[in-house]
Amino acid sequence: MSHCCELGAKLDEGQVLYQTDNCFVAPALGPIGVPYLLVMTKDCGSPLGGRNGIGSMVNGLMDEFVAVHELTRRVMESFYGTPVIGFEHGPHCGDLHGGGCLDHAHLHLVATDDIVDEIETYLLEHKSPGDTLGVYMPETPRVTYHCLRDILLEPETSSLYAESSDGQQHVYRVTFSIPSQFCRQLIAKQRGCPDDYDWALSEGRDKMQQTYDELVGRF
Numbered sequence: 001m002s003h004c005c006e007l008g009a010k011l012d013e014g015q016v017l018y019q020t021d022n023c024f025v026a027p028a029l030g031p032i033g034v035p036y037l038l039v040m041t042k043d044c045g046s047p048l049g050g051r052n053g054i055g056s057m058v059n060g061l062m063d064e065f066v067a068v069h070e071l072t073r074r075v076m077e078s079f080y081g082t083p084v085i086g087f088e089h090g091p092h093c094g095d096l097h098g099g100g101c102l103d104h105a106h107l108h109l110v111a112t113d114d115i116v117d118e119i120e121t122y123l124l125e126h127k128s129p130g131d132t133l134g135v136y137m138p139e140t141p142r143v144t145y146h147c148l149r150d151i152l153l154e155p156e157t158s159s160l161y162a163e164s165s166d167g168q169q170h171v172y173r174v175t176f177s178i179p180s181q182f183c184r185q186l187i188a189k190q191r192g193c194p195d196d197y198d199w200a201l202s203e204g205r206d207k208m209q210q211t212y213d214e215l216v217g218r219f
């Protein structure tokens with residue numbers, strides 16, 4: 001079967017932990033040594049959207065995605081008993097990107113310590129005088145996703161989304177580029193292996209399989 005892109009192809013890689021009509025959950029390539037899942041839409045070419053990050057979904061798909069997001073966080077927290085954080089590297093907007101990897105709508109959920117303070121320190125240090133940095137703390141996932149959608153409509157603006165271990169959501173609206181795989185760089189540094197952040201170079205397939213085996217049947 002042909003797929004929209006390499007994230008859609010994960011449907012056929014034998015590690016799907018949970019799925020709904022339009023969304024699914026599987027271990028992420030390059031887990032940096034920790035339990036690490038992606039919540040994804042099934043097809044970024046779908047008329048329901050999701051071609052340009054999680055802010056680009058129509059309302060119906062967004063509601064389905066939010067439900068899978070919340071369920072996945074609960075399953076990880078109850079099984080691992082450790083903090084779980086989430087993030088989305090913002091989509092590419094022309095020359096600008098919010099630390100992006102792929103634009104197919106996907107959310108990273110990782111059982112590791114918070115990185116929000118590190119994100120904010122970096123953004124404040126790297127913002128040039130002419131740049132804008134907006135910080136929003138929406139109260140619910142639905143508001144978060146609408147906030148991300150609003151940012152997508154703005155020219156020359158991208159976003160970064162991060163959720164701390166207490167569930168607080170943060171949306172950063174940026175008019176400057178953020179490094180590639182930015183949140184993954186912060187996690188790799190936090191874990192003492194700063195060179196292992198790149199999923200294309202540090203695939204971690206044994207850890208992916210371990211996470212799959214631990215969580216299969218728990219959704």
Ligand SMILES: [Zn+2]
Pocket residue numbers: 004005006007008043044045104
């Ligand atoms: Zn895709």
Ligand SMILES: [Zn+2]
Pocket residue numbers: 088089100101102106108
């Ligand atoms: Zn990503």
